[in-house]
Amino acid sequence: MKIYIHLIITIFCAFVCLNTHFLLAGVNNKPKIKGHIFNAETQQPLAATNISLLGTELGTSSDSKGFFQLSVSQDSCSLRISHIGFADEIIQIKKSTCFDEPLLIYLLPANLMLHSVEIHGNRFEKSDRSIENLNIKKIEARDIVNLPGAMDDPIRAAQIYSGVGGGGDFNSFLTTRGSSPAQNQVIMDGIAIPNPYRMRIAMGGGLSIFNPQTIDDVHLHLGGYSAEYGNALSSVLAVTTREGSRDKSRYSLSLNLTDLNGVAEGALQNGKGSYLVSLRRTYFDLLASGFASEGSVLPFSQEISGKLTYDFNPAHQLQFSILNNNEQMKLLAGAENPADFNSTEEAKLAYANAAFRSVLMNRFILKSQIATYKDRTNFHTYRNVNEEDNEFAVQDVFSENYRLNLKQTAYWQID
Structure with a gap:
């Protein structure tokens, strides 16, 4: 019996070996x-x-x-x-x-044919290579929109850096290293803005006047800045607005937590410049007006801004920009005596800037600016003192700040 089992195992092993040999031979014969x-x-x-x-x-x-x-x-x-x-x-x-x-x-070696790459330079842009820039923090426009808690506000976005803070949750006052807001200078396109805040009546300056859709970039100078920025004691926040699109017309509409924002931009007909127009308005008063109760306060803020760029030739350029902000807050009187008391508070800000830039000797850039800034706050109240005797009291309190800026800047561009 053992002999038969041994014989069967031997035949099976031989069969497997032969098949393996033929399979390998087939592979090796390829x-x-x-x-x-x-x-x-x-x-x-x-x-x-x-x-x-x-x-x-x-x-x-x-x-x-x-x-x-x-x-x-x-x-x-x-x-x-x-x-x-x-x-x-x-x-x-x-x-x-x-x-x-x-x-x-x-x-044979062959030359590679690659697609062409076009690089467009702006001869009016100042070089960023200097010792001064070591203390500069750059904030891109996309970061202002994407940063959590920034509320599309560049001043709130700057608070991500060490030593930079704000006045609280309900205002955007810029403070650095414990300074007061007055010790920090805010600049837009080279011109100082004394009060760069909106929603001043409702929130005491809850948001800044800068529209993230029209901003090119923001530079925060935390120290070591030059005499160009005057008497700033703690920091400088320099905002640069962008030009409109030079290739085609573009339109956008956006909605965030506080504002409805529309932007229109495009190139001029002769191809020598561009335009950019923005309209922005809060919508809280529109939503709340239908169910507001007695004594409710309905604030609103609306703003228009724009920038026009015209190139006389490659060496001479004119830019004109405006910003107009108007906000108002009304106190609704009671339904029983609607004429007993009325209160209206409004704030207006108007800014205009004209800049002419020239390139001399291919490296010397000369920039002349004239700008106006006007800020007005008005508080009006009407109170019925004695209805029988037709006695009433009216109070108007206002403050106004007006500035005229003349600025001449010259710098030599080094490669």
Whole structure:
């Protein structure tokens, strides 16, 4: 019995070995293409050259000596030889070709044709390479919109940096290292803005007047700034507004937690400039007016801003920008005695800036600016003292701040 079992096991093992031998023989009998790839000019071997079998997903690459080997399942095929910086070579392998002899393939160097890249420079932009810029924090316009808690406000966005704070949750007053807001200067397009806040009546300056959709960038100077910024004691926040699109007209409409914001921009007809117009308004009063109760306060703020750029020639440019903000808050009187008491408080801000820039001797840039700033706050109350005797009291309190700025800037641009 043991002899029969041993015989069966022996026959089974022999059968497995024979099948394995035939399978391996079938694999090893596949035609193999091998060869060496060289640089046709220097005769040096080309490593990492791609060899692909056309019509299939098979392929390989050459080693450090330019040698390759590829197994194929057919006698006739086509190979594509490719290497970066060399012209592709297609080789036809026919049945008559001896697969045992290595191929000698020479690739010719070829110039690569890439797509053109256009770089547009602005000769009016001042170079950022200076020692002064070591203490400057740059805030991009997209960061103002994306930062959590910034509420689309560049002054609130600046509070992410160490030492920079605000006056509280309900105002955007800029403070740095414990300073008062008056010790921090805010500048827009090179002109100081004494009171750069809106929603002053409802929130005491809850948001700044800067529209994130019209801002190019914001630079926060935390120290080491030059005499260009006057009497700033703690920091300087410099806001630069952007030009309108010069390629085509664009329109956008956005809605955030407080405002509805619309922007229109485009190029001038002669192609020598651009325009940018923005309208912004709060919508709280519109939503609350339908269900407001007696004694409710309904504040609103609306703003229009714009920038016009005109190029007389490549060396002379004129820019004119405006900003007008108007906000108001009314106190609703009671329904029983609607004429007994009325209160209205409003604040207006008007800003205009004209700048003419010239390039002299290709490097000397001269910029002349004239700007006006006007800020007015008015508080009006009416109170009925004695209805029988027709006695009433009216109170008007207002404050006004007006500034005229003349600024001349010159700098030499160094490559």
